Amino acid sequence: MAESNLSPGADAVRRYLIGLQASITGAIAEIDGTPFLSDAWQKEPGETLQGQGITKILEGGPVFERAGCGFSQVRGPKLPPSATQHRPELAGAPFEAMGVSLVFHPRNPFVPTVHMNVRMLAAKGKAGKEVCWFGGGMDLTPFYGFEEDAVHFHATCKEALTSFGDDKYPRFKTWCDEYFYLKHRSEQRGVGGIFFDDFSELGFDDSLAMLKSVGDSFLKAYLPIVERRKNTVYGERERAFQLYRRGRYVEFNLVWDRGTHFGLQSGGRTESILLSMPPMVSWSYQNVPAPGTPEAALYSQFLVRKDWV
Amino acid sequence: MAESNLSPGADAVRRYLIGLQASITGAIAEIDGTPFLSDAWQKEPGETLQGQGITKILEGGPVFERAGCGFSQVRGPKLPPSATQHRPELAGAPFEAMGVSLVFHPRNPFVPTVHMNVRMLAAKGKAGKEVCWFGGGMDLTPFYGFEEDAVHFHATCKEALTSFGDDKYPRFKTWCDEYFYLKHRSEQRGVGGIFFDDFSELGFDDSLAMLKSVGDSFLKAYLPIVERRKNTVYGERERAFQLYRRGRYVEFNLVWDRGTHFGLQSGGRTESILLSMPPMVSWSYQNVPAPGTPEAALYSQFLVRKDWV
Numbered sequence: 001m002a003e004s005n006l007s008p009g010a011d012a013v014r015r016y017l018i019g020l021q022a023s024i025t026g027a028i029a030e031i032d033g034t035p036f037l038s039d040a041w042q043k044e045p046g047e048t049l050q051g052q053g054i055t056k057i058l059e060g061g062p063v064f065e066r067a068g069c070g071f072s073q074v075r076g077p078k079l080p081p082s083a084t085q086h087r088p089e090l091a092g093a094p095f096e097a098m099g100v101s102l103v104f105h106p107r108n109p110f111v112p113t114v115h116m117n118v119r120m121l122a123a124k125g126k127a128g129k130e131v132c133w134f135g136g137g138m139d140l141t142p143f144y145g146f147e148e149d150a151v152h153f154h155a156t157c158k159e160a161l162t163s164f165g166d167d168k169y170p171r172f173k174t175w176c177d178e179y180f181y182l183k184h185r186s187e188q189r190g191v192g193g194i195f196f197d198d199f200s201e202l203g204f205d206d207s208l209a210m211l212k213s214v215g216d217s218f219l220k221a222y223l224p225i226v227e228r229r230k231n232t233v234y235g236e237r238e239r240a241f242q243l244y245r246r247g248r249y250v251e252f253n254l255v256w257d258r259g260t261h262f263g264l265q266s267g268g269r270t271e272s273i274l275l276s277m278p279p280m281v282s283w284s285y286q287n288v289p290a291p292g293t294p295e296a297a298l299y300s301q302f303l304v305r306k307d308w309v
Numbered sequence: 310m311a312e313s314n315l316s317p318g319a320d321a322v323r324r325y326l327i328g329l330q331a332s333i334t335g336a337i338a339e340i341d342g343t344p345f346l347s348d349a350w351q352k353e354p355g356e357t358l359q360g361q362g363i364t365k366i367l368e369g370g371p372v373f374e375r376a377g378c379g380f381s382q383v384r385g386p387k388l389p390p391s392a393t394q395h396r397p398e399l400a401g402a403p404f405e406a407m408g409v410s411l412v413f414h415p416r417n418p419f420v421p422t423v424h425m426n427v428r429m430l431a432a433k434g435k436a437g438k439e440v441c442w443f444g445g446g447m448d449l450t451p452f453y454g455f456e457e458d459a460v461h462f463h464a465t466c467k468e469a470l471t472s473f474g475d476d477k478y479p480r481f482k483t484w485c486d487e488y489f490y491l492k493h494r495s496e497q498r499g500v501g502g503i504f505f506d507d508f509s510e511l512g513f514d515d516s517l518a519m520l521k522s523v524g525d526s527f528l529k530a531y532l533p534i535v536e537r538r539k540n541t542v543y544g545e546r547e548r549a550f551q552l553y554r555r556g557r558y559v560e561f562n563l564v565w566d567r568g569t570h571f572g573l574q575s576g577g578r579t580e581s582i583l584l585s586m587p588p589m590v591s592w593s594y595q596n597v598p599a600p601g602t603p604e605a606a607l608y609s610q611f612l613v614r615k616d617w618v
Binding site: 037039055057059066068183184185243247250251254255264270271273274275277278279280281282283284285286 | 348492493560563584593
C-alpha cells in the first residue's frame with residue numbers, strides 16, 4: 001500500500017507523517033534516555049480493514065512511564081458511522097485513512113499528559129467523486145495545574161494556526177473544549193488546546209500545510225513543559241492523585257472518543273489503538289479533594305473552559 | 310419514590326432487592342473483616358432522570374481491594390436506545406428501572422473477579438400498555454484458572470434455574486458467553502456464567518421468582534471460591550498479571566457493556582455506575598504470556614467458550 005488508490009496527494013502526506021513520527025519519538029527518546037520499541041505491522045489479507053502501520057512505544061522510562069506514538073494507514077470498504085456523523089452522504093463509502101496519533105503518560109505527576117493527532121481521510125462518494133479531509137489537534141491534561149504551562153501550550157497552538165486565518169485558533173480552541181469533555185462527569189479532560197475535523201475549506205494544499213504546521217508545533221508546545229517539571233519532587237500523595245486522574249483519561253477515550261470508536265468499530269489494530277491507555281490507573285469512590293488544596297485547584301481553575309491566551 | 314407509578318409489582322421487587330444487597334454485602338464484609346461504606350443518594354429535582362439508590366462500597370480491605378454493590382431505582386421520561394434494541398416499539402417510552410449490581414475485585418490474584426446483576430424494567434408503550442421485564446445474571450473472571458472453580462460456579466447457576474425449565478441454563482449460559490465477549494480482542498471476558506435480558510416469558514410472578522433464585526444463588530456460587538483461594542501465596546508476577554488483566558474488565562465495561570452505556574446515556578449517577586471499575590489497573594503493549602505458563606493457560610483453557618457442567 002505504498003501507493004494510494006484514493007488520493008493522489010496521499011503519498012506526500014504519508015511521507016510527512018512518517019517523518020513526524022520519527023522526529024517526535026526521537027526527541028522524546030532523547031529526553032528520557034530510553035529508545036522506543038518500533039513495531040511495524042500489517043493487517044492480514046482477508047481482514048475487513050487493510051493496511052499497515054508503525055507503532056512506536058516507550059514503556060517504563062524514567063521520564064515517560066508510557067509513551068505511545070503510532071503511524072497507521074488503513075483502507076476499508078465502508079466508512080464506519082463514527083466517521084460520517086457530519087458527512088452522511090459518505091456513509092458506507094470506501095475510504096482510506098492515515099495519521100499519526102500519540103499519547104504520552106509522564107511518570108512525574110507535575111508533568112502533564114499530552115495527546116496529539118494529525119490525520120487525513122479520503123473517501124469515494126456515491127457519485128464517484130473523491131472527497132478528502134483533515135483532522136487533528138493537540139491537548140494537554142495536567143494533574144497539577146500551572147498557568148504558565150497552559151498559556152505556553154495554547155500560545156504555541158495559536159501561533160501554529162496564525163498564518164491560516166485569524167479565525168482558526170478560536171474556532172479550534174472552542175472545538176477542543178467541546179470535544180474533550182466528559183459528559184458523565186461534567187468535566188473538561190484537561191486545559192484543552194486545539195481540535196479540528198472534516199477540514200478541507202482551504203483546499204488540499206493549504207489544508208495540508210495547516211496540518212503540517214500543527215504537527216510541527218507539537219514539540220515546541222510540549223517539551224518546554226516537560227523540561228520545566230520533570231524534576232519536581234513529589235510523594236505518595238501526588239502519585240495517588242495522578243493515578244486517580246488517569247482514570248478520567250481512560251473513561252474519555254473508551255466512552256466518548258470518536259477516534260477510538262472508529263478504530264475499534266472498523267476492525268483496527270487494538271494494541272495500536274489502545275496505545276493511549278495509561279500504564280497504571282486507579283479508581284476510587286467519591287474521591288473529592290479537600291478545599292484549598294492544589295488538587296481542588298485543578299478542578300476549579302484548570303478543568304474549566306477558559307481563554308488562556 | 311417509595312411507590313412505583315409504572316408497575317404494581319414494583320414494591321415487592323424493591324423490597325427484595327434491598328434485602329439482597331444487605332445480605333450479600335453483609336457476607337462479604339464478614340469474610341473481609343471490613344464494613345461497607347453505605348451511601349444513600351437521590352437525584353436532584355430537575356435532572357432528567359429521577360430516582361434514588363444505596364451505594365455500598367468496601368475499598369482497601371485485606372480480601373477485597375474494591376467491592377461495590379449498588380441498589381438503584383430510577384425513573385426517566387424516555388428509554389435510551391441501549392435499552393430498546395430488542396423492543397423498538399418502546400423507543401423513547403417513559404420507564405422505571407431498578408436493580409442490584411455488583412462487581413467485586415479481590416486483592417489475591419488467585420481469587421476471581423465476579424459480577425452479578427438483577428434488574429427489572431417497566432415501560433409504558435404508545436398504546437398506554439405497561440410492559441415489564443427482567444434481566445440479570447452473574448459471571449466469573451479469573452486471573453488464574455481453576456477448573457473446579459468454573460465448574461462450581463456454573464453448577465450453582467444451573468441449579469438456580471433448574472425449576473424454571475431445562476432450557477434456561479443452556480440458553481442463558483450461551484447468552485452470557487456471547488454478551489461478555491471483547492470483540493476488539495476476540496476474547497471472552499472470563500469463564501462466563503449466565504446472562505438474560507428482556508425476560509418476561511414466564512409471566513410476572515414466575516419471572517420474578519426466577520430472578521430471585523438467581524440473586525439468592527450468588528453467595529453460594531462465589532463464596533466457596535473466595536474461601537478456597539484467598540490465602541494462596543502470590544508474588545509480583547501474579548500481581549502484575551492481575552493488574553494487566555483488569556484492563557480487559559475496564560475495556561469491556563466502558564466499550565461494550567449495555568448497562569454501563571444505559572447508565573451513562575440516561576444521566577445515571579456516574580460514581581455508582583463506575584463502582585465496577587477496578588481499584589488499580591495497568592496497560593502494557595503486546596503483553597502475551599510465554600507458552601506453557603499458567604498465564605498462557607488462562608487464555609487457551611479458560612477464556613474460551615466451553616461447557617463447564
